[in-house]
Amino acid sequence: MVTLVGGTLLTVFKLLRTYIRLQYTQGSISEFITESEFGHDWSLNLRRDPRTSKLPQLLSLLQSIGATPPNLDAAEDTICWSLSKDEHFTVKTTYDHLLGNEENVENFPTRLIWNHRIPPKIFFFTWTAYLNKILVLDNLQKRGHQLANACYFCLRNEECANHLLLHCPYTREIWAGILPQFGWCWPFARTFALFLQGWNCKGLTTQGKRIWYFIPAAIAWGV
Numbered sequence: 001m002v003t004l005v006g007g008t009l010l011t012v013f014k015l016l017r018t019y020i021r022l023q024y025t026q027g028s029i030s031e032f033i034t035e036s037e038f039g040h041d042w043s044l045n046l047r048r049d050p051r052t053s054k055l056p057q058l059l060s061l062l063q064s065i066g067a068t069p070p071n072l073d074a075a076e077d078t079i080c081w082s083l084s085k086d087e088h089f090t091v092k093t094t095y096d097h098l099l100g101n102e103e104n105v106e107n108f109p110t111r112l113i114w115n116h117r118i119p120p121k122i123f124f125f126t127w128t129a130y131l132n133k134i135l136v137l138d139n140l141q142k143r144g145h146q147l148a149n150a151c152y153f154c155l156r157n158e159e160c161a162n163h164l165l166l167h168c169p170y171t172r173e174i175w176a177g178i179l180p181q182f183g184w185c186w187p188f189a190r191t192f193a194l195f196l197q198g199w200n201c202k203g204l205t206t207q208g209k210r211i212w213y214f215i216p217a218a219i220a221w222g223v
């Protein structure tokens with residue numbers, strides 16, 4: 001029997017899906033443990049060598065499950081949500097955990113994306129654009145599609161989310177038409193995510209802020 005720690009579950013699942021052989025996905029934890037005269041040890045049976053970039057995650061996984069496997073017994077595997085006292089999953093404990101993880105949420109532009117005044121399909125699109133997951137040619141190529149990659153507007157650059165939503169000369173004209181030109185400085189961030197994180201509404205009235213928060217989503221959706 002083994003217990004997976006709730007906070008590391010996503011990492012564990014991603015790694016399992018990528019590296020563990022498919023036939024083990026329905027298996028038991030005991031299948032990943034080998035016993036010998038020297039004791040017992042983890043045997044993850046990776047189907048391919050992990051990339052260097054994945055090694056920290058694998059190390060993190062080993063730290064989570066412990067260097068030494070649990071003793072084998074006849075009990076069935078269980079998954080416990082260690083962030084809750086009763087070990088049952090709750091959204092609140094997940095949310096609290098994420099809030100405690102500054103890397104995930106410190107600069108997330110909540111008001112620009114999860115804005116209840118914006119139609120769901122638009123704020124969902126803004127969210128996927130923030131994560132650089134929208135289906136521009138660049139991302140389609142990464143998914144294996146064989147496509148010629150040129151920006152639909154300018155035909156001069158590759159079509160990636162950051163170019164399409166920020167840096168394309170045609171898109172810049174739209175931004176220039178919306179943003180104040182005098183007395184304001186608008187350095188365009190390298191990525192759409194950084195741009196949203198720096199979206200500034202200081203000095204605006206309450207009504208002005210409401211409108212101001214619409215603009216990035218409206219332009220991204222319009223483009």
Ligand SMILES: [Zn+2]
Nearest residue numbers: 151153154168
């Ligand atoms: Zn372009």
